[in-house]
Each structure stands twice: as structure tokens, then as C-alpha cells.
Amino acid sequence: DGGITQSPKYLFRKEGQNVTLSCEQNLNHDAMYWYRQDPGQGLRLIYYSQIVNDFQKGDIAEGYSVSREKKESFPLTVTSAQKNPTAFYLCASSISTESNQPQHFGDGTRLSIL
Amino acid sequence: GDSVTQMEGPVTLSEEAFLTINCTYTATGYPSLFWYVQYPGEGLQLLLKATKADDKGSNKGFEATYRKETTSFHLEKGSVQVSDSAVYFCALFDSGSARQLTFGSGTQLTVLP
Numbered sequence: 001d002g003g004i005t006q007s008p009k010y011l012f013r014k015e016g017q018n019v020t021l022s023c024e025q026n027l028n029h030d031a032m033y034w035y036r037q038d039p040g041q042g043l044r045l046i047y048y049s050q051i052v053n054d055f056q057k058g059d060i061a062e063g064y065s066v067s068r069e070k071k072e073s074f075p076l077t078v079t080s081a082q083k084n085p086t087a088f089y090l091c092a093s094s095i096s097t098e099s100n101q102p103q104h105f106g107d108g109t110r111l112s113i114l
Numbered sequence: 115g116d117s118v119t120q121m122e123g124p125v126t127l128s129e130e131a132f133l134t135i136n137c138t139y140t141a142t143g144y145p146s147l148f149w150y151v152q153y154p155g156e157g158l159q160l161l162l163k164a165t166k167a168d169d170k171g172s173n174k175g176f177e178a179t180y181r182k183e184t185t186s187f188h189l190e191k192g193s194v195q196v197s198d199s200a201v202y203f204c205a206l207f208d209s210g211s212a213r214q215l216t217f218g219s220g221t222q223l224t225v226l227p
């Protein structure tokens with residue numbers, strides 16, 4: 001079945017450590033997105049990518065980095081510069097950023113600080 | 115800029131009750147509107163969508179009508195079930211803006227047997 005796979009489901013980070021969240025899709029979508037969700041709040045866009053080897057900052061990019069070397073993959077690195085990284089992270093994809101076709105979401109990664 | 119305002123939760127209903135979750139929006143262009151549902155510990159799933167004024171999206175007994183005159187997209191269901199307990203997000207896509215979805219803050223729905 002086509003879909004989006006995020007791993008791991010739970011992740012723990014020590015202070016000062018970088019961690020990378022994986023996101024893979026087999027939907028053949030050009031566009032991919034990373035969102036952060038905090039309790040009782042909506043989703044905030046961290047980064048998005050319209051096409052391979054291209055990505056753009058979203059509303060809260062500080063302390064995060066991404067790469068898009070393959071169409072299927074859009075990993076997110078939470079760096080030590082992100083002072084409040086504890087959150088639920090959601091990856092999504094869509095046919096393109098120009099389209100009003102819906103975004104498809106993975107099941108998320110919950111990141112916690114030890 | 116674009117924004118979505120949702121009815122504050124949490125909402126608690128008895129099984130078979132009528133559900134309304136209000137959603138209003140502001141947008142610079144002519145947005146497409148979506149409702150997403152999030153079950154505990156999972157990502158978001160598309161529930162329904164409408165792409166132009168007066169369109170009605172529907173799925174699994176849920177409905178929402180795109181009302182341009184009131185800039186609203188309220189979610190309704192005639193008879194809720196325990197399995198409908200989830201968080202519901204209203205969202206808009208405005209091709210005239212930053213080509214991203216703008217989400218409301220979500221409404222937690224709990225349905226009691």
C-alpha cells in the first residue's frame with residue numbers, strides 16, 4: 001500500500017544532541033512537509049520541499065535542518081540549537097505545492113528530552 | 115495573512131447526538147478548505163474537502179459546506195459514535211499565498227456511550 005512512513009515512533013534526546021527523524025513516502029509525490037504539533041495546538045510548518053534538492057523554511061525553521069536528496073525521503077534533523085524540541089512531529093506529502101490536492105500524513109514521531 | 119479559527123474544545127457528546135464544530139477562515143485568495151481527523155497517537159487523515167463556494171464535502175456521515183459569504187466551513191454529523199472520538203482540524207490551502215496548508219488549533223471531540 002502507498003503511504004508515508006515515519007520512524008522511529010518515539011525518540012529521546014539528550015541535551016546538546018542532534019537527532020534525525022526519518023520520513024519516507026512511496027506515493028510518488030513531489031512535495032513533502034514537516035510539521036510540529038504541541039499539545040492543544042494546531043500544526044506549525046517547519047520546512048517544506050517542492051522538489052528534489054530544494055526546500056524552503058516554514059514558520060518555525062530555527063533549530064531544524066532538512067535535506068531532500070531523493071524524491072522518497074525528507075529527513076528532519078532537530079539540532080541542539082532547538083531549545084524546546086519536545087513535541088509530536090508529523091511528516092506529510094502532496095502531489096505538489098501548487099495543487100489543492102490534500103496532504104497525506106505519516107503517523108508521527110514523538111520526541112522527548114531526557 | 116491566512117488564518118483559520120475553530121471552535122474551542124473539548125466537546126463531549128453522548129452517542130447519537132448531533133455534532134457541529136465551527137470553523138471560520140480569512141484568506142487573501144480563493145482557498146480550498148479541508149477537515150482532517152487525528153486519532154490518538156496517529157497522524158492526520160483527510161476527512162473531507164471543498165474547493166469552491168457552495169461545495170459540500172462529505173465522508174463517513176460528516177458534512178461541511180463552503181460558505182463564502184460567511185467565510186465558514188462548519189463540520190456536522192447527524193449522529194455521532196464513540197469511534198468518532200478524535201481531534202478535528204479545519205485547514206485551508208490558498209494558492210495565492212505561501213502554498214502551504216494553514217491549520218486551525220483543533221477541536222477535541224469525546225463521544226460517550
